[in-house]
Amino acid sequence: MASKKPTTTTRTAAKKKPAATKSRKSSVKKPKKVRSGWKGLLVKLALIAVLLTTGLVVYLDAWVTDKFEGKRWSLPAQVYARPLELYVGQSLDLRDVQAELEMLGYRKRYQLSKPGQYVESGNRIDIYTRSFRFWDTSTPAQRVRLRTQNSVVSSLTVDGQAVGLFSLEPLLVGGIYPAHNEDRLLIQLENVPQFLVDALVTVEDKNFYSHHGVSPKAIARAMWVNAKAGRAVQGGSTLTQQLVKNFYLSSDRSLLRKGTEAIMSVLLDAHYGKDEILEAYLNEVYLGQAGRRAVHGFGLGSQYYFGRSISELKLHQAALLVSLVKGPSYYNPRRHPERARTRRNLVLTMLEQDGLITASEARAAKSKPLDVAAKSSYSEAVYPAYVDLVKRQLQRDYRPEDLTSEGLRIFTSLDPLVQRDAERALSSTATRLEHQRGDQLKKMQGALVVTSTDTGEVLALVGGKNSKYSGFNRALDAIRPVGSVIKPAVYLTALTQPRLYQLTTLLDDSPITIELANGDLWEPKNADKKDHGQVPLHRALAHSYNQATARLGMELGINNVLQTLKNLGVERPLPAYPSVLLGAVGMSPLEVASMYQTLAAGGFDTPLRAIRAVSTAEGEPLNRYPLQLEQKVDPGAVHLLHYALQATMREGTGRSVYASLPENLGIAGKTGTTDDLRDSWFAGFTGDRLAVVWLGNDDNSPVGLSGSSGALKVWQSLMLRIKPQSFVSNVPENINYQWVDDESGLLSGKLCKGARQVPFVRGSEPGEKSRCAPGFERVGDWIKSWF
């Protein structure tokens, strides 16, 4: 139809012109005719009426064809999650595959017979996939067999052939809607089951295939029935008229509109084939309300009520959808199952009476339950926080009207499984904390950002405790003081000057007083209110000592620390106050994630991305959002910082994480707590996943949780669920590991008591050797316990 568009416009223009000439002619004729008296006047009036009607018809005709052949509907952009990749050698829990398939609306069966089904048996899953058009390629419907051994994919075949990898279709996670919130999924008639078409025609317009847009017989019958009943019980509208009414006209019930509707219906019928009209009808019709979204068309209706595509519908489901045409809210199967059932069975009876289905088919379909998906798999805004991020990133490149009308397909990196785990981690930890600490935690809120460590793709975003509620998106908009989460920037600033600072450099943790520009005194204290004297740099960070950090930061210069933050990807301008060194500065969880991303990726800054690609509705690629890197910090310095951030988790403020996470899982991270326990932060990463958690109250009152007693628990719960890979920091070439004495920071030996192996930037190793006290036995025992 789109190809017809140019011809349409010319035709419309051509038709409009004669109309204009005609009316000009009539105005010329007018003066001559006035003299002919009454008769002439009547003739004249009749002529005017004819001309006006002709004009109206011509005008309506142009309207009918113009709108029908143009872009008929504005289509909201469709937002897709990442496709689940399956490949041999992948660590994979088959339950996750099953969960993904369920989200996609696949049905569990004992045998595969058509697309959209799967069979699960022990460590094997067979999937009959649906065809899908990605932004760069299409996959047909195929039979995929997946086997795992010890939670690792051991074989993968597609239609019997062994393959290396396969992408499932991605989950549709939402849309970007125009103001009127009309949503639809366009379908083509050829994909609609015949019994659905039969049912629609039988119930709504029996003579659809024979009439010319209006059906005088039906109108007469309706009038007769209505007159007998004394009120309007039956409508005589054909499908064509219903389409005209909904597609072109407003819903006012004036007689004039009825007349217009009739003329337009005849015109529509004259111009277009029955199938074309029917297809438009199937896409136009209103079928229900999903929150603020209006569900239009059988394509979306099928998804909304049954969680499956229209071609997969069964007879009893098609009959139910057709029932809804009469009154989507009155017959709402979720709210009024009995009404819906009665109406559905009536539809089935009508089909049987017309001989379109057999009596036994009708009986079988009538005995079926309503079969409506319990929770709509296409329900409104299941991922509001993530779709919000997608929208904001899209607004850089697209106009709002393009996003709500062009039916763009947006392919994102959202991982619905990680999202599910992130939501559960937050809500279950919140519940547990509330249980332990009482009702003061009831109003606690939280946010979570999960990204892929090296690529910077945002995998999940939780904007609040009730993640289905599309309100305040705390992951993006809660700008809260970050506390010690900022400290790695201070230490990194030091470690990029390896001649001056090494991990073993002793820092002074004695009390410190700094006079501020306004004459006030700033006297930061340690959380435990103790002074720790001389402490190695790595330990000052691991235990988050405020006094040592403030002193170090002042020594380095606040502006240098701010520059490091900038290098790490913090774009927000930060004030050059001493208290910034201890995180008295607000950032959003996403900003913190962006900062830690650079640390996790070895000093390479990668903009956090939610979108992979955008294509047109037809699948034409528009935009790709490729991986972009920029090395901002020396990898050697970052490697040293990784050591200290891992020490934080092994020995410092984050060590409670190993209460439930396996010991051999490498983790680097940092806790953050603000004054009076108002904000609880944790930012940390493993080999493949980075997550930032914030907990606090929206009104900024104390929540009573430190970073390690609050946010870290959420992080821990998340990681237990997603089972990340171990973090192993790459050793850049300029790094040399040495055994040093932990107390003095001097060179030591592997078997010496108190020795630990510490990385140094080459050339910055300590020169002196410490006295080596033998500690052979204990070290030996200790190592044994590890292997």
Place this chain on the structure above:
Amino acid sequence: MIRQANCTWLLVLATVISGCASRGDYANVPVEEAGSQSGAVYESSGYPPRSEPDQRYPVPDYSEPDFPPPPSYDKPAQAPAAASTNSAVIALLSASQQQRQQGQYQQAAATLERAIRISPRNGKLYYELAQVRYLEGNYQQSKQLCRKAISLAAGDKPLLERSRLLLSELPD
């Protein structure tokens, strides 16, 4: 870009691609080869059954500050760079090379990114992407990707040398 790759084809490719395959049999490949040899298993950090008592914190020795931390967080025993030469990555790598040779740079880049998602610490993939960006004339990204490849090369001499060579050819 391919969504699936034939395994027999992989078998051939696996042996062709330099540095990727040390074994010919990819039909039943375990998760990772290079990593498991060295003990520094990167691709799959095993999650031992939770019931093992020694998995619980605190490990007594651990809290004592004068004891060295465990090797896994200390000096990384072996670089995980080449750990992820699984068949999917090999398939994508070779597909991207074909696309590159046919001048389909966008597709080649997309294929490589898909591989990077599967194996984000595989320096070779970043080097390949650096080559694609170089051919596209995107020298800035090419340079950054070379640096990323170098930072992940750890011990992979050929990769290190090739990345350095490309880096040296890039204009400032």
